[in-house]
Amino acid sequence: MSIAVIGGGVAGLVAAWELASAGAEVEVFEAEDHLGGAVCALPMASGRITLDAGAEAFATRSPEVPRLLEDLGLSAEIVPPHPGPAWLQLPDIAGPLPAAGVLGIPVDPQAEDVIRLIGPEAAARAAEDLTAMMTWGAEDSPTLGAVVRDRMGDDVAEKLVAPIASGVYSTDPDDLDLATAAPGLYAAMLSHGSLARAAAAIRAESPSGSAVASLRGGMHRLPAALESRLRALGVRLHLNTPMDSLTDLDAQKVLLALDGPAASALAAGTVQVPQLTPRPEDDGAERGVALVTLVLHAPELDARPRGTGMLVARDAPHIGAKAMTHITAKWEWASRHLHTALGEGHHAVRLSYGRISDTDGQGLGFSSTDEQLLQAAAGDVSALFSVDISPECIVDSAVVRWQRALPPSAAGHRRRVQSFRGALAAQRAGSGPQLWTAGAWFAGTGLARVIPDARETAREILTST
Ligand SMILES: Cc1cc2nc3c(=O)[nH]c(=O)nc-3n(C[C@H](O)[C@H](O)[C@H](O)COP(=O)(O)OP(=O)(O)OC[C@H]3O[C@@H](n4cnc5c(N)ncnc54)[C@H](O)[C@@H]3O)c2cc1C
Numbered sequence: 391m392s393i394a395v396i397g398g399g400v401a402g403l404v405a406a407w408e409l410a411s412a413g414a415e416v417e418v419f420e421a422e423d424h425l426g427g428a429v430c431a432l433p434m435a436s437g438r439i440t441l442d443a444g445a446e447a448f449a450t451r452s453p454e455v456p457r458l459l460e461d462l463g464l465s466a467e468i469v470p471p472h473p474g475p476a477w478l479q480l481p482d483i484a485g486p487l488p489a490a491g492v493l494g495i496p497v498d499p500q501a502e503d504v505i506r507l508i509g510p511e512a513a514a515r516a517a518e519d520l521t522a523m524m525t526w527g528a529e530d531s532p533t534l535g536a537v538v539r540d541r542m543g544d545d546v547a548e549k550l551v552a553p554i555a556s557g558v559y560s561t562d563p564d565d566l567d568l569a570t571a572a573p574g575l576y577a578a579m580l581s582h583g584s585l586a587r588a589a590a591a592i593r594a595e596s597p598s599g600s601a602v603a604s605l606r607g608g609m610h611r612l613p614a615a616l617e618s619r620l621r622a623l624g625v626r627l628h629l630n631t632p633m634d635s636l637t638d639l640d641a642q643k644v645l646l647a648l649d650g651p652a653a654s655a656l657a658a659g660t661v662q663v664p665q666l667t668p669r670p671e672d673d674g675a676e677r678g679v680a681l682v683t684l685v686l687h688a689p690e691l692d693a694r695p696r697g698t699g700m701l702v703a704r705d706a707p708h709i710g711a712k713a714m715t716h717i718t719a720k721w722e723w724a725s726r727h728l729h730t731a732l733g734e735g736h737h738a739v740r741l742s743y744g745r746i747s748d749t750d751g752q753g754l755g756f757s758s759t760d761e762q763l764l765q766a767a768a769g770d771v772s773a774l775f776s777v778d779i780s781p782e783c784i785v786d787s788a789v790v791r792w793q794r795a796l797p798p799s800a801a802g803h804r805r806r807v808q809s810f811r812g813a814l815a816a817q818r819a820g821s822g823p824q825l826w827t828a829g830a831w832f833a834g835t836g837l838a839r840v841i842p843d844a845r846e847t848a849r850e851i852l853t854s855t
Pocket of ligand 1: 396397398402419420422426427428429443448449632634647648649681792794795796828829830831834835840
């Protein structure tokens with residue numbers, strides 16, 4: 391059986407490994423000069439250090455990513471982040487994020503750390519959720535914002551939930567499909583009669599320990615490990631090979647492991663499928679984010695003054711970044727790596743730009759120049775840490791832009807993706823090449839969703855006739 395995999399991100403690589411391990415003849419076609427897509431290495435300080443350019447962790451709520459890492463012999467390399475919480479920067483106050491919660495929804499609306507951030511009145515409004523009648527029903531498919539505003543009030547939606555939605559999904563909670571963001575939370579709310587109790591139930595079901603983990607040395611070790619396994623199995627890996635047509639492929643089966651618009655454009659040349667071109671109501675499918683990584687000599691940061699990093703509320707004055715990760719405070723391996731390579735007192739931070747409200751050209755984001763982003767980052771890092779970090783402290787900097795790597799998260803997107811996959815399944819029953827899709831646009835964003843979906847799709851390909 392010969393199979394072509396188009397797209398060498400994690401989805402394509404995981405599927406290719408599953409297929410090749412089962413004896414299929416596999417070729418991978420990747421547009422860029424490296425594999426891994428959004429999971430990729432970022433060399434800095436003249437190659438003396440390597441950090442992650444994109445994804446830096448995986449969610450531990452499901453066992454699927456650890457299982458893959460075990461299969462790759464990387465179990466011993468899995469590391470948790472530093473246990474301290476991230477912080478939240480609100481317009482008038484900064485403090486650690488409430489300890490217990492789901493997407494910023496507090497499990498205990500009147501906990502001390504919630505009151506500290508949003509004030510007693512807003513916390514009392516949030517607590518109404520525990521007793522208010524449930525007006526939502528199983529037939530509704532609301533956004534995260536609509537549910538939080540209704541059950542807990544605007545303050546929780548805007549101050550606690552919006553910074554997380556913006557940081558994780560690059561979107562506003564009022565545009566974020568609740569079922570996409572937190573599968574199971576809506577059903578739990580209906581059965582418990584409260585959003586806070588639903589969040590508590592979801593937390594209780596999650597494995598104990600940290601919600602995320604990574605690999606010692608960085609997440610980019612995952613595609614590197616997959617690449618070496620694929621080479622060992624004789625899989626042909628074609629880099630610098632952007633595919634714009636499927637017509638010259640010899641393969642009987644083709645896996646499109648790329649973003650939705652690219653997958654649907656490729657499929658459309660061969661079969662009749664609905665197009666997945668971004669639409670305005672997709673909540674900015676072409677939006678993208680820009681990440682600025684700074685390597686600093688700043689011993690003041692040794693004490694981790696803002697925990698593992700900060701999420702920034704959209705109306706926090708004079709701060710352009712929507713989030714900041716203090717990489718060397720979050721990951722012990724990164725701290726050691728910088729100390730060994732550059733000396734004590736060195737730190738790495740990563741600032742993200744591209745709030746949904748900034749796409750009107752007012753704020754900084756994907757389309758800003760490197761100069762604009764670097765200038766903003768230098769100011770933001772001082773403001774967020776409340777420490778004066780002078781330009782001479784910046785040892786190195788890098789700007790990385792990500793565009794289609796973050797799929798839309800509105801409800802319409804889920805339905806379109808389901809109908810696209812359905813159309814491919816119907817087409818496979820007929821004659822001609824058989825097509826499948828995998829990847830974040832289809833499975834949902836994040837490695838915990840992409841990896842099991844890619845493995846399952848590969849098994850479907852192997853068992854199809
Ligand atoms: C900045 C950032 C941070 C993230 N952080 C996290 C995190 O901490 N934890 C987490 O779980 N997830 C994170 N994610 C999400 C996660 O990285 C993605 O969901 C996942 O890596 C997507 O994998 P993929 O293979 O579906 O897509 P991609 O990684 O986008 O791979 C698709 C590949 O297809 C290639 N391609 C596109 N068009 C063509 C073509 N025509 N021909 C050939 N090749 C083509 C691309 O070059 C790319 O390599 C992050 C994403 C980004 C962008």
